[in-house]
Amino acid sequence: MMIDLFASYATTRDLLPDQGSITWVGIAETEALVELLGNPTREISGATMDDVCATAMDLSGEEAIVLVSQHGGWTVLFEPTPFCGSDPRAFQQFSAHSAALNVSWTVNHDVWVTYASGGQIVARFDPLDLAAVQPKSGAVWLRELPVTSSQLAADWMAACLALGEHLSGIGLDANWLRAGHRGVVVRRSPVVNTAVSHLDLDDDELAAAQQDPRVAAVIAEPTEDKLPLITELIARIAVSSANLPGHVLVDRAFQLITTDPDHRGDTPEMRAQLRAWSNDLVRQANAAFESSEANGSGHVLPGHETAHGRLLLQGAAVETLIRALANDDPAYVAYKTASQAQATHPNTANGDAGRLRALLLAAHHIYEQG
Template structure:
């Protein structure tokens, strides 16, 4: 597997600045496309560059998917927006086998998700393996032929190596230049009631309903609730990491609730938060060096450097919450970052965070 990893080092530079790759053990193209949406039209001999350019001309309810098949496996490449990134799509793709997805953005946000037998096994940031969700995914990570050091050194090479290990499909420069089948699909709106569309486990739903504000959000996740969703997520992160109370934190909460049009000093607050984040990183590195431990400094509550890294993750969550972007996307990415603070399952924070994450994604998915 190390040779496979080495063959993909620097391959990241060959791919567009943002996109998504999904490996799925599904061989029937028609069934595969119907999982993602309603097929509109097909393009023959398309390359990765072709579909990346074509996405600019699509309507708001359309997406384009590049499809490559070998044996019983299919690889999908998508520019944003990414249907394969949807947890529901991955669960369906893996119903009779397995599915792996990597999605990345121009802002260097990266998420990898693995599903098997119709269930999400692990979702994680490759640079924060300890933040894998659900926590049971740690066992899957430990059993991989990809090592933590490889994820840290080149996450794309590690994921492409894992994808080839699963599918035997090699995504090199020749594959990127080759012509493949591309299909434009029309994504149908999802009509649901109550919280059924959020696909929450019973314990997660119970935790969410313990907080009246979270319960109100998941009962009717609408765009007007996005500031509240983002603030609740940020407060969970701050509490989970035991981030010291500072006026800067309170000011961040005020700006989140003020909305994008009333954030006169948000750029300055983000700048101060980044300084704080860098300072916590330096403190964590110093604490790790003085501990005499070997390997890599990992976030966690058992060590001084681990606790400092959790606090850094909370500060980074606040930075995400003040990002100037689509409010639904900001809420979703804030929730994704907040997972790195290791919210407590016993007190319900983990369940509430997942409920808020899925609510934000639902709003984003509805456009």
């Protein structure tokens, strides 16, 4: 039973490295899979997961190492870095004649799960944010998963390993993780900088993005130099979506967001002031809920229809400004800012939802290229 399979992986996360990528592919031709990752240059026989992690530290920037293990009609690939298996283009080729599942995670706790079949991406999602699944049609596949949303939220690694074993019949237990497999060093193929408009934007989202020349320029060529603009545009969508009232803190926040991070001297103080404002908005929302007719009917929920819901949306917009001012990798900041901005319930009719999704994909695309 799947519940037993999920439970069997409860402690497996402790045996895995802080970052990595595992891919299950429904074919046994391992040579073809390895060549999709790059040009094989040498092999390490009997390599363990720890061995490939150690080897990866000594490789040049143009090389990568992958642990390959073939069982029956399926092959498992583990990559310590980079995450070639999570590249949408390579992944679509993996699944051209079968199915493939990938889970990739970083030291920053950024997690992505991707499933493809017949050369098409069926679903790509953050296990802690299933509502943001890409493409939107992937929500149907998510509902049919043998692992539940609560299991993904409780232990995404256990849920993903259980799903991988359910699909392939291959159990990545402690014995497998410590056993010797085939280690292959490859010279990575150049990564093509594909426009985001080709990556899971539906027609309405693409049309909305192209209505704003700045967003259109971003998705046409999603490059690192556009990250400050991406973060600013995301924050402005959040403030507009939540109808956040004019406030000196909003003006000051945007002054800092549009300033070079190396010259944001008072950012910590600004984040503290924004945090206090966010907390106050949540308190106001709770008070409004207590005095409303909705009291006793459930939880305080964000939304444009009620006074308490609108206050929560405004709090989410302030939280978006806080994310935009984080001191971290700019691509990671942009992506996390976009994820938070979704909590402001951007309008689909006026195109804000489509533009936000385009910017989120652009930020994630740049982060993966990095």
